[in-house]
Amino acid sequence: MVDKMGILNVKNHILVIQVFFMRKAILRNRQLLLYGGSLALLLFLLRWLELRLIIFDHSFEVYIGAIALLFTALGIWLAQKLTRPKTVLVEKQVFVPEQPFRLNEPEMEKLGISRRELEVLELMSAGLSNQEIAGKLFVSLNTVKTHSSRLFEKLDAKRRTQAIEKAKKLRLIP
């Protein structure tokens, strides 16, 4: 009786180890019950095989082999279920819609270009004449001229085309 209890304890111990192993691996996996159930079933099967094969006496090795196979399968199944997928990084070419132009404010500050001057610069780079710019901004032609003159000074340009080129390089206009 005591002996039998001892054996049972050892078996329980093994069971505990197995369950612990599983728990640790799955943790927040709610399929724990399923695992427990299947393990219990396995142990029943084991006991059944034991009883059955003892009658057939010396099939001991067969028994061991079956156990080995069974638990190998169990291990594989466990691993399949419990391992998190090995992630593989695959670089995939993606079209990046070009960024919507960010004004280079520091350069603006540095050159001392005012808001109005920037407006004139933008319209200039769009290909408008001074007269057209004046019309768009509701100011006189002379005003546009003074703005553009200051602009050329600040950008160190002699012509409007040069000013546009430099401003584009400084990212003041798209």
Next chain:
Amino acid sequence: MVDKMGILNVKNHILVIQVFFMRKAILRNRQLLLYGGSLALLLFLLRWLELRLIIFDHSFEVYIGAIALLFTALGIWLAQKLTRPKTVLVEKQVFVPEQPFRLNEPEMEKLGISRRELEVLELMSAGLSNQEIAGKLFVSLNTVKTHSSRLFEKLDAKRRTQAIEKAKKLRLIP
């Protein structure tokens, strides 16, 4: 004797199954020898345990438990080794060095812009004056003027700045 051979046959059969199982799984994996070796080692261990534990008589269940644990571990190890990684696609932002400008030849053809005119256009967009362009191309100022006039016609532009703007949109210049 015959009986022993029978047992051996059964054991061999199990071994064959195991090996077959592994072969099927790994197939073109050249680590087959390693697996075979480790399995053989396991079976040796098994036999040793068998002999040893039979002396300790009724530790049968402990034996079974150990086998179970061992082969569970084997199964897990096998699965780990043999499963191909589950691939996960992760889009990763990659800097694309901007393409080095490709001339839009079809548009050139369509508009009937000549080689020389393109040269003038490029220098214009660089901010040069007609006089400077004439100097760079070793031609007279008048020549540059005629080229630019034709250019404005073909590009349907009234001013050089407008021509530059349109040409950039048509990818005739960078």
Next chain:
DNA sequence: AGCAAAATCACCCGGAAGTATGAATCGTTT
């Protein structure tokens, strides 16, 4: 309230840009 920077406008002038027209030269195609 007062100051500085920004924005507005004006006038003049020289030069650059653009238009119109005509023409010579050269290489390719038919």
Next chain:
DNA sequence: AAACGATTCATACTTCCGGGTGATTTTGCT
């Protein structure tokens, strides 16, 4: 050889651009 387009150059004229100077108004900040 003739035709064509590209390239070259010229003259004359108009329009636009940019420089220089000065002035007034508006706005933001202290």
